[in-house]
Amino acid sequence: MLLRNRNISLLIFELETLWSKVLTYVMLVIFISSTLSYYNSSILFDTCELCVISLRFTEIWNAFTSSTVIYTVFLVAITAVSWSNAIDRKLAKNILSLPISRKVFFASKIISIVIPPYLTYIASHLFSQIYLDNFINFHSILITVLLTALYTLYVVSLTTLIFLIVKNSIATVLLTISILFLPLAGSVPPEFKYALASNCYSAALDYVHYSYCASAFNNPLLVRKYLRKANLALSELHTSLIIFTSVTLISLIVSYIYFKKIDLD
Amino acid sequence: MNYIIIAEDLFKKFGSIIALNKFNAVFPRGICGLIGPNGSGKTTFINILAGLVKPDSGKVEVLGLDSTENSLLIREKVGFLLEEMYYPSNLTVEKYLKYVARLKRTSFKEIKEISREIGLLEYFDRKIKTLSAGMYKMLGLTQALAGNPELVVLDEPVSNLDPLRRIRLLDFIVKISKEKDTSFLISSHVLPELEEICEWIVLIHKGKRIDSGTLSDLYLKYSTEFYEVMADNVHVLYDYIREHNLGEVVEVTKSKVKVRIKNYSEFNKMLASISDKVKIFYIRPVGGLKEVFKNAVEKSKY
Numbered sequence: 001m002l003l004r005n006r007n008i009s010l011l012i013f014e015l016e017t018l019w020s021k022v023l024t025y026v027m028l029v030i031f032i033s034s035t036l037s038y039y040n041s042s043i044l045f046d047t048c049e050l051c052v053i054s055l056r057f058t059e060i061w062n063a064f065t066s067s068t069v070i071y072t073v074f075l076v077a078i079t080a081v082s083w084s085n086a087i088d089r090k091l092a093k094n095i096l097s098l099p100i101s102r103k104v105f106f107a108s109k110i111i112s113i114v115i116p117p118y119l120t121y122i123a124s125h126l127f128s129q130i131y132l133d134n135f136i137n138f139h140s141i142l143i144t145v146l147l148t149a150l151y152t153l154y155v156v157s158l159t160t161l162i163f164l165i166v167k168n169s170i171a172t173v174l175l176t177i178s179i180l181f182l183p184l185a186g187s188v189p190p191e192f193k194y195a196l197a198s199n200c201y202s203a204a205l206d207y208v209h210y211s212y213c214a215s216a217f218n219n220p221l222l223v224r225k226y227l228r229k230a231n232l233a234l235s236e237l238h239t240s241l242i243i244f245t246s247v248t249l250i251s252l253i254v255s256y257i258y259f260k261k262i263d264l265d
Numbered sequence: 266m267n268y269i270i271i272a273e274d275l276f277k278k279f280g281s282i283i284a285l286n287k288f289n290a291v292f293p294r295g296i297c298g299l300i301g302p303n304g305s306g307k308t309t310f311i312n313i314l315a316g317l318v319k320p321d322s323g324k325v326e327v328l329g330l331d332s333t334e335n336s337l338l339i340r341e342k343v344g345f346l347l348e349e350m351y352y353p354s355n356l357t358v359e360k361y362l363k364y365v366a367r368l369k370r371t372s373f374k375e376i377k378e379i380s381r382e383i384g385l386l387e388y389f390d391r392k393i394k395t396l397s398a399g400m401y402k403m404l405g406l407t408q409a410l411a412g413n414p415e416l417v418v419l420d421e422p423v424s425n426l427d428p429l430r431r432i433r434l435l436d437f438i439v440k441i442s443k444e445k446d447t448s449f450l451i452s453s454h455v456l457p458e459l460e461e462i463c464e465w466i467v468l469i470h471k472g473k474r475i476d477s478g479t480l481s482d483l484y485l486k487y488s489t490e491f492y493e494v495m496a497d498n499v500h501v502l503y504d505y506i507r508e509h510n511l512g513e514v515v516e517v518t519k520s521k522v523k524v525r526i527k528n529y530s531e532f533n534k535m536l537a538s539i540s541d542k543v544k545i546f547y548i549r550p551v552g553g554l555k556e557v558f559k560n561a562v563e564k565s566k567y
Binding site: 261 | 318337365
């Protein structure tokens with residue numbers, strides 16, 4: 001019944017067309033190896049729960065910071081390849097000669113690019129956190145799932161916009177990676193760091209961590225100190241979230257408007 | 266007349282190149298041909314019909330629907346085979362056509378039947394990347410014909426096909442047109458084939474319509490002195506032409522008589538009167554549509 005739905009069929013078609021067996025295996029190997037290697041599976045004998053949380057949060061942040069680089073490059077490359085297949089190799093022309101609207105095609109294209117890497121990436125992180133670290137924490141799971149979803153959409157939408165403007169896959173990859181990693185350059189203003197995934201993860205984990213600390217101590221001075229730190233992390237998180245969300249939305253809307261008007265000759 | 270496509274003042278420019286320059290044309294129901302040299306604007310016109318390209322000005326109605334406003338609805342009713350199509354190479358023909366069936370909301374059984382008729386069925390297990398250029402074209406044709414469309418638009422359908430497949434395909438088009446009352450718009454460079462099946466021809470050159478009409482209208486308008494007549498009994502035909510002094514017989518072959526005539530309409534009328542004695546398959550200028558097109562371009566000011 002579900003397969004009879006035209007939109008679902010198109011999404012499955014897009015997934016099958018883009019994600020060949022070889023590409024899927026390559027993705028699994030890259031993501032799993034790059035994620036697992038950053039988690040420290042050693043058992044922590046510290047009896048202090050707060051210390052365990054603190055150490056595990058640091059470990060999660062380290063793992064995200066390191067694996068995000070590979071994840072970003074992979075996402076940019078696969079987005080450029082997918083749009084190149086659609087526009088340069090005329091797959092979009094073929095599909096849009098069928099009774100499929102540009103809106104549905106655009107949406108299914110974005111979803112088909114996003115879903116497999118996202119699921120693999122968060123699955124490997126959650127597996128590492130839960131199974132290897134034996135660390136089951138609602139907040140860390142929430143941060144992993146939501147922030148990664150937002151970051152994935154951010155990268156894919158930005159790459160899509162750049163491809164539709166540049167219309168060259170190699171130029172798109174180079175330009176997008178330069179833009180995404182620009183905040184790492186030393187000469188740029190410090191405000192640019194808010195557009196870094198590592199900064200966003202760090203702010204989220206810091207907020208949760210300091211909130212734990214604030215609730216764990218009875219000393220009002222310590223509570224105030226941790227709450228201040230938590231609020232600082234929260235405001236950093238807000239700034240990062242606003243940047244990621246607005247760039248994602250603007251990129252998606254502009255890309256769609258551009259795609260809707262583009263001549264597929 | 267009931268027109269399936271009406272183009273009014275279509276104008277489209279790509280950079281500095283004018284693809285369509287105030288193109289006006291009508292296409293009635295039946296099998297229609299769009300003829301023009303490379304770069305004349307045929308593909309741009311077809312892309313506009315499919316909603317893939319938006320005209321800068323002017324409008325086109327397909328089955329009574331505006332192509333820019335009702336593009337999706339048009340694609341529900343019209344099957345398209347575009348000149349340049351890319352199919353996912355890692356899928357098998359069968360798998361791809363199953364997707365086509367779902368996307369066009371038609372049964373896979375019907376698609377299998379079309380594939381059988383045009384000779385694609387035996388390639389169902391093959392991956393698309395292993396198909397020859399001809400079979401690639403057949404895959405596109407199956408996609409265009411799936412879902413029993415009211416109109417099928419084919420851009421260069423017979424290019425890359427071997428002669429046997431061309432004949433098979435053209436016979437299939439005529440059969441579908443008669444059995445299912447499906448209309449066809451065929452754009453092609455292969456003029457002799459179009460000549461055999463098209464009931465209406467639109468001549469396009471440099472983005473403008475030079476002329477349009479039925480084949481006999483165009484023959485009459487752009488006729489040269491020499492005509493060839495194909496008949497089942499050339500000897501009776503030869504005697505008749507000589508007896509009635511209809512023209513000078515230049516050449517006689519097994520099935521054709523080549524004649525130099527003075528008045529096409531009178532010649533046509535006279536031959537129609539002997540239909541009980543000789544079956545006339547066609548009367549056309551030597552050189553056929555190619556000649557008509559050449560003369561039409563020369564006569565026009567473009």
